Amino acid sequence: ELKVEQNPLFLSMQEGKNYTIYCNYSTTSDRLYWYRQDPGKSLESLFVLLSNGAVKQEGRLMASLDTKARLSTLHITAAVHDLSATYFCAVDPGGTSYGKLTFGQGTILTVHP
Amino acid sequence: NAGVTQTPKFQVLKTGQSMTLQCAQDMNHEYMSWYRQDPGMGLRLIHYSVGAGITDQGEVPNGYNVSRSTTEDFPLRLLSAAPSQTSVYFCASSDHRGRNTEAFFGQGTRLTVV
Numbered sequence: 001e002l003k004v005e006q007n008p009l010f011l012s013m014q015e016g017k018n019y020t021i022y023c024n025y026s027t028t029s030d031r032l033y034w035y036r037q038d039p040g041k042s043l044e045s046l047f048v049l050l051s052n053g054a055v056k057q058e059g060r061l062m063a064s065l066d067t068k069a070r071l072s073t074l075h076i077t078a079a080v081h082d083l084s085a086t087y088f089c090a091v092d093p094g095g096t097s098y099g100k101l102t103f104g105q106g107t108i109l110t111v112h113p
Numbered sequence: 114n115a116g117v118t119q120t121p122k123f124q125v126l127k128t129g130q131s132m133t134l135q136c137a138q139d140m141n142h143e144y145m146s147w148y149r150q151d152p153g154m155g156l157r158l159i160h161y162s163v164g165a166g167i168t169d170q171g172e173v174p175n176g177y178n179v180s181r182s183t184t185e186d187f188p189l190r191l192l193s194a195a196p197s198q199t200s201v202y203f204c205a206s207s208d209h210r211g212r213n214t215e216a217f218f219g220q221g222t223r224l225t226v227v
Contacts, residue, residue, distance in 0.1 A: 009153075033215065042203065043156075043218045088155060092216075099144035099163070099207045100171065101216060103155035 002027050004091050006104030013079045013111050021107045023072040023089035030094020032072050033101070034063050037086045046074075046087075079111045115139050119204050119219035126194040126226045134189040134222050136204030142217075144207045145187040149173065149200040150221075156203060162187055194226045 003026040013019055023032070031050050035043040047056045049065035049072060056063050060083065062075045072089055086108050090101040120135045138145065143164050148156040148171075158171030160179040168179050176198060178190040187206075191198060201223050207216040 004155075035218075042220045045215050045217070048215045090156075090216075098209055099146060099216065100158055100161055101146070101148075101156070101205070102172075103148075103157070105153060105155045 002029075002091060002093055002102045004089060004102050004104040006087075006089055006107050009105055009107060011107055011109045013076070013109065015080055015111055015113055016078050018078065019076050021074040021076075021087055021089075021109075023074070023104055025070050025072075025089075025091045025102075027070075027093065029067070029070075029091045030098060031092045032065055033090045033092070034061075034072070034074050035088045035090065037088065037106070039086075043088065076109075079109075081111045081113065084109055084111045117204055117206050117217050117219035119202075119222050121222060122220065123223050124225070126191070126224065128194060128196060128226060130194050131190070131192050132194065134191075134202055134204075134224075136187045136189065136219060137185050138187075138204075138206040138217070139185065140206060140208065140217070141184060142206035142208045143184070144209060145181065146171070146205050147177070147179065147187070147189045148203045148205065150203060151200050159202075160189065191224075194224075196226045198224065199226045200224060 034046040047063040052067040054065045086106045090103045117138045146161045147159040162168045162181040204219040208214045
């Protein structure tokens with residue numbers, strides 16, 4: 001059974017600081033997603049990571065994937081208040097289970113002035 | 114391009130009532146799924162479909178039924194609502210045909226069972 005664990009679950013940051021959210025998963029996967037969710041809203045796709053060593057960057061967010069360690073990271077650089085949201089990683093096992101995403105618990109990020 | 118459309122956005126049900134949550138996508142995606150989101154638990158897969166006429170159970174299927182008669186639509190039925198089904202429900206669709214494809218989510222249905 002695929003398990004996905006994120007940490008930390010709660011993250012309070014000061015503006016301008018850097019931090020990393022970790023996503024560990026228990027079995028091999030086809031792809032890994034990072035999503036952002038604002039309160040009361042749907043999930044907004046941030047990154048899709050397909051292969052070992054994949055790194056993607058968008059603005060102050062950078063995601064990476066290490067399939068050997070079964071670990072993905074979401075790095076936040078010089079945080080700003082607008083990044084306050086809940087961030088989820090989700091793993092797609094692929095194969096006959098393609099599209100059956102297993103989500104982490106989510107990381108609630110609050111950026112303070 | 115509408116993407117994934119869910120209706121209704123909000124619903125209050127009494128225990129024992131039935132209802133159908135609607136989900137439609139206009140991207141010709143093969144794969145559609147339903148998730149529920151509860152505080153502190155992320156999203157959990159309820160039911161899943163790989164195409165018209167084909168459905169499968171996810172992690173938390175009890176109390177829910179699905180069918181998929183067309184590529185576009187994937188309704189979720191609650192036959193006899195229970196307070197434990199109070200949650201936010203998301204429908205998603207995805208396409209297996211490309212390596213850079215992603216899963217798209219609807220806006221969600223917030224369901225309260227009293």
